[in-house]
Amino acid sequence: MKRYMIVLAAMLVVLGGASGALAATLTPTVLATGTVKDTCSTPTNGTITFTIDPSGSGTLTPQSTDPGNTSPTVMCTNGQPHVVACTSGHGSKLTIGNDGLTDPIAYSITGCASPLTGAGFTTATSIPLGLSIAQAAYQNAKVGAHADTITVTITY
C-alpha cells in the first residue's frame, strides 16, 4: 500500500508539471504586405485658341493657361513621377482645315514639363503647355482657320 502511494504521488507531480507547460501563451504574427499600383486615369483634354495678327511683330506665345483656354489634366498615383511627352499631329504645323498641308505655319511646343508627379486620385494634375510661333512663320500666312492637335502622353 505504501508503494502505491509513492507511485500515485509521483504521477501527480508529473501531471502537475505537465499542467504548468499547457498554460504558456502563443503570439503568432501575420505579415501583411501591399503594393500601391503606379497608374494614371481620368484624362481630360485641353484647348489653345488664339488669333494671329500678321501685322504684329515678334514671337507669338499662346498658352493653355491663357484666359479661355484649358490645360489637359490627369490623375496619377500620389508621389510617383511619370514621363510626359507632347507630340504634334502634323509635324508641328498649323494648317488650314487641320489637313497637314494647306498653308502650314510652323510652331514649337513649349512647357510640357516632364516628369509629372502624381497627386493621387482626388486631385487632377494640370499639364500646362504652349506654342511658340516665330514672326517669319505667320506674317505671310493666308487668311483662315489654322489648326493642329497635340497629343499628350503619360507613361508609367
Next chain:
Amino acid sequence: MKNILSIAFIAVISMVMAGMVFAAPPAGVTSMAIAVNAQMPAVCQEAQHGSFPNPITIDPLAGSDQTFSPSVDETLKCSSGTVFTVKVSSANGTAVGQICTSSGVSSMALRSAGTPGDTIAYTFMCAGDTDGAGHFTGGGYTSAKAMGISVKVPAASAQTAVAHSDYSDTVTLTLSY
C-alpha cells in the same frame, strides 16, 4: 556528363527568361489631346504713304490728256490672299467712296485756294488692281502691294483751266476687306 550539361542549359534558359520578365517595364499609357485653333483674320495696313510732286505743272496747250505719276506710290500690306478694294473720295470734287480701278475714278477736282471757284477736273487711277475691277490681293506682310496711283488731267480740263499756282486736292483712300 550529358545530364549535367542538360541541367546547366535549363538553368541558363530559366535565368534568361527570368531576366526578360524583370526587364519588361510595367508600362501603362494615358493620353490626352489639345486642340489648337488659330484664326488668321484679314488685316491690312498702310506700308507707304503716297504723294505727288508739288507742284505738278499742267500744260493747257498739251492737246492731249496729261498723266502724272506719284513721287511716292501708295503701298499696302494685307494678309496673304486677302482680296480688298480701295475706295476714293475727293475733298474738292464730288467723288465719294468710288472704287479705284486701273481705268480710274472721275469726278475728282483740283481747286484753287485763292480762287475757290476755279477748279480742274481730273481722274484718279489705281493701276495696281488685280483684275481691272478694283480688286487687290494681299501678298502677306513681307510683301507690300503697290496701288499704282496716278492722276490724269483730260485735255479739255487743261485747256479751260485758269492759271493759278495754288490748285490742290486731298484724296482719301478707304480700304474694304
